[in-house]
């Protein structure tokens with residue numbers, strides 16, 4: 001699974017975007033759903049595919065811990081190559097364009113779009129191999145110095161963690177807005193049903 005990176009002393013895990021992957025996937029899926037719902041896909045399926053895509057690249061941690069013995073950074077696996085996700089997104093877009101029934105291709109689109117989003121979020125504070133597998137050079141927007149132990153304290157106490165907090169707050173805002181809308185539409189439907197049954201009774 002690993003194609004780049006030398007075998008070296010054990011790497012620590014690199015889940016450097018700690019809490020924002022799922023909320024970011026929720027934001028993108030929520031904002032995109034109104035644009036694609038005419039394809040007949042349910043909101044629940046769309047959100048599930050979107051949220052799964054948002055965290056899917058980090059499933060390589062299973063390989064990292066269980067098979068690779070932490071010998072290579074998990075960002076050096078294919079599952080963390082932006083080009084892989086970009087290619088999958090383009091294939092999904094082509095499928096969406098060509099398919100007569102669009103439901104599955106729409107789910108593939110949101111899954112791969114959020115997988116690519118994962119790369120951008122990881123890039124904020126950790127190494128991402130943007131040009132891999134062609135160029136073995138990692139890039140990172142900022143470098144977080146390792147001052148504290150355990151390692152994840154360095155990220156929680158860094159100002160870049162503010163980006164994660166902002167993403168989480170926006171996701172909570174959208175979620176509460178959706179719950180309010182759903183409650184309102186349910187109570188309006190209830191009122192309509194009551195009105196109809198009153199008319200029928202009279």
Ligand SMILES: [Zn+2]
Pocket residue numbers: 015057058080118122
């Ligand atoms: Zn990741």
